[in-house]
Amino acid sequence: MIKFLTPFEKISKTNKTLILTGWLVLLVIIWFVATSGEKHLFPSPSQVLTGFQELYREGLVVHIFNSLKLCFISIFLATIISLVLAYSWPIPLLKSVSEFVTKFRFLPFTGLSFYITMVIHEARMMQVWILVIFLTTFLTTSLIAVIKDIPQEEFDHAKMLKCTRLEVLWQVIILGRIDYVIDVIRQNLAITWMMLVTVESIVVASGGLGFLIKNSDKFMNTGRIIALQIIILLIGLGLDAGINYLRKAIFRYSKI
Amino acid sequence: MTHEYKETLLYVENLSVAYDNNVIIKDINVIEKDVVRPNVECTGQVIAFLGRSGRGKSTFFKALTGLVHSNTGKVLIRDFENSEPNAAKPVKEGDIGLVDQKYTLFRHKTVTQALKFSLRKTKFSETEKDSKIKKYLKEWGLENCADKYPNELSGGQRQRTAIIEQLFSSDQFIVLDEPFSGLDVGNIQEVKKAFDLLGKSSEVNTVIFSTHDIELALELAQTIYIIGYPTIDGKLQSYGTIVAKYDLREMGLAWKDYCEDHLKLSKEIIHQMMIS
Numbered sequence: 001m002i003k004f005l006t007p008f009e010k011i012s013k014t015n016k017t018l019i020l021t022g023w024l025v026l027l028v029i030i031w032f033v034a035t036s037g038e039k040h041l042f043p044s045p046s047q048v049l050t051g052f053q054e055l056y057r058e059g060l061v062v063h064i065f066n067s068l069k070l071c072f073i074s075i076f077l078a079t080i081i082s083l084v085l086a087y088s089w090p091i092p093l094l095k096s097v098s099e100f101v102t103k104f105r106f107l108p109f110t111g112l113s114f115y116i117t118m119v120i121h122e123a124r125m126m127q128v129w130i131l132v133i134f135l136t137t138f139l140t141t142s143l144i145a146v147i148k149d150i151p152q153e154e155f156d157h158a159k160m161l162k163c164t165r166l167e168v169l170w171q172v173i174i175l176g177r178i179d180y181v182i183d184v185i186r187q188n189l190a191i192t193w194m195m196l197v198t199v200e201s202i203v204v205a206s207g208g209l210g211f212l213i214k215n216s217d218k219f220m221n222t223g224r225i226i227a228l229q230i231i232i233l234l235i236g237l238g239l240d241a242g243i244n245y246l247r248k249a250i251f252r253y254s255k256i
Numbered sequence: 257m258t259h260e261y262k263e264t265l266l267y268v269e270n271l272s273v274a275y276d277n278n279v280i281i282k283d284i285n286v287i288e289k290d291v292v293r294p295n296v297e298c299t300g301q302v303i304a305f306l307g308r309s310g311r312g313k314s315t316f317f318k319a320l321t322g323l324v325h326s327n328t329g330k331v332l333i334r335d336f337e338n339s340e341p342n343a344a345k346p347v348k349e350g351d352i353g354l355v356d357q358k359y360t361l362f363r364h365k366t367v368t369q370a371l372k373f374s375l376r377k378t379k380f381s382e383t384e385k386d387s388k389i390k391k392y393l394k395e396w397g398l399e400n401c402a403d404k405y406p407n408e409l410s411g412g413q414r415q416r417t418a419i420i421e422q423l424f425s426s427d428q429f430i431v432l433d434e435p436f437s438g439l440d441v442g443n444i445q446e447v448k449k450a451f452d453l454l455g456k457s458s459e460v461n462t463v464i465f466s467t468h469d470i471e472l473a474l475e476l477a478q479t480i481y482i483i484g485y486p487t488i489d490g491k492l493q494s495y496g497t498i499v500a501k502y503d504l505r506e507m508g509l510a511w512k513d514y515c516e517d518h519l520k521l522s523k524e525i526i527h528q529m530m531i532s
Contacts, residue, residue, distance in 0.1 A: 151358075151360075153356050153358055153360040154360055154363075156318075156323050156354065156356070156360075157354075157356070157360040157361070157362070158362075159323060159349045159350065160321065160323075160349065160350055160353055160354045160422060160425070160426070161350065161373065161374050161421065161422075161425045162349070162350030162377055162425055163350075171362060171373075172362075175362075175364050176362060176363055176364050178364070179364075251364075252405060253363055253364055253405035253406070253407055253408075255407055
């Protein structure tokens with residue numbers, strides 16, 4: 001037991017699993033005990049279960065599908081724009097443009113979405129472009145950081161093999177770091193997922209998980225809110241694991 | 257052992273490099289000629305650069321390979337595409353191969369893909385390229401690594417791949433920056449074998465390397481240059497230059513096993529390094 005409390009002590013995989021299971025069981029017990037009385041702030045497991053059932057009857061699957069569709073379209077568009085910006089970062093004339101875009105990540109969400117609503121009137125398009133604009137700033141920042149981290153030796157190595165400057169860009173940055181692009185998307189997925197729910201709750205016209213939260217919030221249905229949070233968390237974790245698996249499966253050389 | 261000098265392969269004159277106003281190396285002069293030995297099929301040139309840390313060896317190598325622009329001076333190498341005797345050309349990126357201490361390779365290319373890439377600008381046909389790659393993989397003990405990525409190779413395998421890659425791409429010149437640093441006894445033997453293979457594969461192959469291991473330099477090189485801070489008018493300068501040159505061929509110490517004479521020279525080299 002002392003071993004488990006000693007800092008930096010190495011433990012077996014089985015013990016790690018046991019500790020994790022123990023904590024999860026403890027969390028569930030606390031949840032059951034803390035919500036067993038008459039008055040409780042947090043919804044009880046049975047309320048959450050009812051929330052799940054209600055959500056399912058109200059077309060939860062369709063809403064999840066809507067949110068995922070929005071998520072993938074936005075990530076796809078933002079990735080394309082970010083890659084163009086990041087790959088033009090090594091070009092002196094375009095460097096400032098790429099760096100300027102990264103600074104926009106400090107802008108508040110609602111301020112910019114106000115202007116977007118004035119230009120785009122269709123709800124779905126509005127959601128897509130709000131997400132694309134914000135995601136682009138985060139993705140570009142991360143992609144430029146990946147390029148900055150490439151050791152000088154890799155560029156010198158390519159030059160030594162008689163690569164032209166464009167070939168260096170292609171071989172070292174574009175082909176050489178394609179697996180990192182997938183990892184950057186994975187890392188930024190949490191931001192995307194969080195933003196997506198917020199965007200859906202601001203522009204509620206086209207459904208989705210954010211719309212469901214907003215509705216549940218309105219009627220103080222805490223069971224449903226927690227049920228939705230669990231669904232959002234599980235989908236997010238699933239996407240994270242899926243992308244990570246994809247990266248390792250496609251790129252054998254990728255050990256990030 | 258008798259030998260004779262043929263045409264000039266490498267000519268460095270008054271080479272200086274400064275970053276901003278900070279002079280790193282100054283007035284470096286090197287002339288290396290093709291050396292031929294009777295009754296020996298191939299004798300590649302092996303040149304060692306020794307010197308204490310921070311004396312500008314890596315900067316000199318970068319200037320030599322065209323990776324860093326020199327402030328003054330010139331680097332000329334034998335132009336093998338020109339059949340005229342002693343035809344030379346100024347060095348540019350890629351003419352002289354450089355293998356760094358980390359044995360950098362393309363992380364997204366297998367050994368075969370990397371070697372094929374390094375042959376892309378040669379005049380060989382696809383079939384010739386394939387057979388050349390197979391031949392080298394066999395000779396250099398990399399047959400089992402043909403489809404492996406750099407992260408699946410051992411240090412020694414990585415280094416051999418990096419050397420072949422540079423050999424395929426460059427014009428017979430290879431610079432190795434501290435090829436023995438951090439290697440165990442087995443890997444050192446592998447690199448020594450690689451030097452041997454390089455020397456035996458072409459008469460004009462020229463291997464230039466830096467090391468802190470004086471014994472290995474004496475064992476492998478035919479010429480040893482010491483880069484250090486020169487003393488001018490009794491004052492130690494703060495830029496690197498060649499402070500001593502030892503031609504082991506002229507001294508009768510090249511191409512022979514390590515002996516008492518090598519040990520004496522080793523002490524002399526240590527002294528030169530300590531005062532510069």
